[in-house]
Amino acid sequence: MAQQIPILDLSPEINELLPEFMAATERVLKSGQFIMGPDVIAFEKEVGQYLGVKHAISCNSGTDALVIGLRSAGVGPGDEVITSPFTFFATAESISSVGATPVFVDIDPATYNIDVALAAKAITKKTKAIIPVHLYGHAADMGAVMALAQAHNLKVIEDVAQAFGATYKGQQVGTIGDVGAFSFFPSKNLGCFGDGGLITTNDDTVADIAKMLRVHGSRKKYYNEEIGYNSRLDSLQAAYLRIKLSHIDSRNNGRRTAAQRYKQLLAGTGFAAPVELTDCHHVYHQYTVRVPAGVNRDALQEKLGKAGVSTMIYYPVPCHKLPIYKDLSAHCPIAEKAAAEVISLPIWPSLDEATQKIVVRELTK
Ligand SMILES: *Cc1c(COP(=O)(O)O)cnc(C)c1O
Helix, strand or coil, rough: CCCCCCCCHHHHHHHHHHHHHHHHHHHHHHHCCCCCCCHHHHHHHHHHHHCCCCEEEEEHHHHHHHHHHHCCCCCCCCCCEEEEECHHHHHHHHHCCCCCCEEEECCCCCCCCCCCHHHCCCCCCEEEEEEEEHHCCCCCCCCHHHHHHHHHCCEEEEEEECCCEEEEEECCCCCCCCEEEECCCCCCCCCCCCCCCEEECCHHHHHHHHHHHHHHECCCCCCCCCCCCCCEEHHHHHHHHHCCCCCCCHHHHHHHHHHHHHHHHHCCCEEEEECCCCCCEECCEEEEEEECCCCCCCHHHHHHCCECCEEEECCCCHHHHHHHHHCCCCCCHHHHHHHHHHHEECCCCCHHHHHHHHHHHHHHH
């Protein structure tokens, strides 16, 4: 086959910034401070400033950020947490990990994010929190989420793993609810070269608990108070993240430019392009389209693969359909339909028009 188009190409950015990464590597190795060193402290300060949030607490992964964020917000055994089933498993897994029960409610078919009107109907006496997921890089309906949370005294933990730099009414997502949980997994919009995560909050008490939980539940070394985690960010990853953070706006804008081109190329083809609602700034972590009625999505994906175009299905099985959650008997037909119809196309900040034309040509053949 002629072309081989990956779903994500990290190499242009790595090559461009390699001298900076190498200099940072040398600096950290020579510093002898490998975990929670000065680069971690500096990164937390810089990322907190970028986001406009009082506390930015780094940790080992996005999953840990969710788990620690939930516990810091007081969520635990016996509680119910409302969330979307159309997300990466870690969202639901974190709820189960803290001993709470996920309550899956269906999604909005246009944005693929939680349908807040349905969330309102799912509230019970046990409901303690809601996790809106800003899927694919588009903000969930945070105005409605916050109004619902206020009316029912719920905590809001935002899953921002896919949406670094996205905004809602001009405000960075991850700074609107009680807690934001970010992932720096390499493929995310702001990714490091290993695992990494971030907990954000404007609440001093939440921040204090989160910092305690990430180091074995201790505020003072060897005076452990709680069963916590070993969930710290490496200095090397922090040093790389500092470099990448300084370029994040231009990278996210590159994704937006590519998304605009896809939208034009897809016009009139029957494939539904992603929407960007008024008041929302989409960062296109994924460029996910819906196949036209009557098209077999899996067969299409196979055909594209044979033509050298890599695509992904995020996500083929909504969480409520996974065997581990079948006893919850959640009813989410819109998420199930989306799971059968979505396909994510190649996207990265420097994706060029010629490559996009090939993708769309093969997609619509
Ligand atoms: C990637 C991701 C996570 C988990 O992040 P990790 O850093 O891989 O633990 C959680 N939620 C969503 C929606 C994600 O995409």
